[in-house]
Structure formats: structure tokens, C-alpha cells
Amino acid sequence: EDKVVQSPLSLVVHEGDTVTLNCSYEVTNFRSLLWYKQEKKAPTFLFMLTSSGIEKKSGRLSSILDKKELSSILNITATQTGDSAIYLCAVEDPYYSGGGADGLTFGKGTHLIIQP
Amino acid sequence: DGGITQSPKYLFRKEGQNVTLSCEQNLNHDAMYWYRQDPGQGLRLIYYSQIVNDFQKGDIAEGYSVSREKKESFPLTVTSAQKNPTAFYLCASSKSPGQGAYRVNSPLHFGNGTRLTVT
Secondary structure (H helix, E strand, C coil): CCEEEEECCEEEEECCCCEEEEEEEECCCCCEEEEEEECCCCCEEEEEECCCCCCEEECCEEEEEECCCCEEEEEECCCCHHHCEEEEEEEECCCCHHHCCCCEEECCCEEEEEEC | CCCEEEECCEEEECCCCCEEEEEEECCCCCEEEEEEEECCCEEEEEEEEEECCEEEECCCCCCEEECCCECCECCEEECCCCCCCCEEEEEEEECCCCCHHHCCCCCCEECCCEEEEEC
């Protein structure tokens, strides 16, 4: 069974701080790793990572994959209260039938709270 | 604007009653999914459908049923056999992922969810 573990499960920081969220995985046939942000309702897509060592960046958010360590990090610099959300990590294993058409397995998420 | 619409946002039912959650998409996506989200549990897959008139069980399908009569619609019925139905339900869709090693990656697009409370 494929596994995705996110840490920490919750994190409280002050506005302006930099945070690093972790996602580690155990899958049989890795295809991609995805990050989503869930503020109140619908998760929204942030990044899809397929190659090790190549950073993806969007504004203050960045993410990188380390296939050797079977992990990914999501960095948020100069945090703002609007960054408060649950950050979900998912890993795609196209041969894992339990994860649906894309073989996706989700982690439990990191609940990030940014205090003013 | 294209998107996924789930209704209702909040649903209250008494134990023993079946209830159907609606999910409609106008993104022309082939694949649709139902997830359940509980606090501290992440997203767990209930059912998915890659094409009209076909659907497959996910990890936690017991006590649920679905239909896919139209490409745009993928309703989920929570039956009285589901032992712990109170949860947040998310519907999602994606372009057709293809098969096996030739699957095309496509991020999921999510609806805003339905919060079901059964008492």
C-alpha cells in the first residue's frame, strides 16, 4: 500500500516568518508529487513535481522534490495571514489501483496558521 | 467560467436515511472522483469514474454508491449502511488520465464540498 506522510501536522507561526512543510512517501511506482492548498473548502493546485532537484516557484511559495530521500518540501517565505490553510501533499503511482484513476494517495495535510 | 459545483453545501440527515450529494462539472473532464475528508485523516477516495457508465471503488467504498449517466454529473449516495457518514465530502475531476505508464498527469479540480451531518 502506498503511503504519504506530512509533517508537521500543524504549525503556528507569526506573519513574516518563513516555513518549511515536509512530505515523505513510500510508493511502488512514483510518477509525480502534487501540492494543494485548502483554505476553507476546495483544495487548489499549487505544484506538480516529477523531477528531482528542480525547484518550482510561484511568488513566495516554492517546492522541490528529492527522489533519493523520497520526499518534498514546500517553502513559504514572508508569510501572510492569507497563507493560513491546510497544505495537502499527494503522490501519483499509476499502478496503484486504490488511488483511483491517477493512483493518487494523499497525506493527512499540514494545518498552517499564520498569526498577525 | 468552468468549474465543479457541489450541492448542497450543508446537509443534515437522520440516521438510517439515504442521502444523495450532487456534483456537476462543465470542464469537459472525463474522470471524476469522490473523496471524504475527516479531521486529521486527509483525503480518502470513495469512488471514481474514468468514463460515462463506468466507475470503480476507491479505498473506502463501503456504504456508498455512485452513478455516471452523464459526463458532467457524478452523484454520490450515502446509504444507511455507512456506519460513520458525518464528514466533509469533496468531488473532483480531471482530464482523462490514460492507462498505465502512458497516463497523462493532470491536477485534480475540486468542488467546494458538502458537509454532511447525520444525527
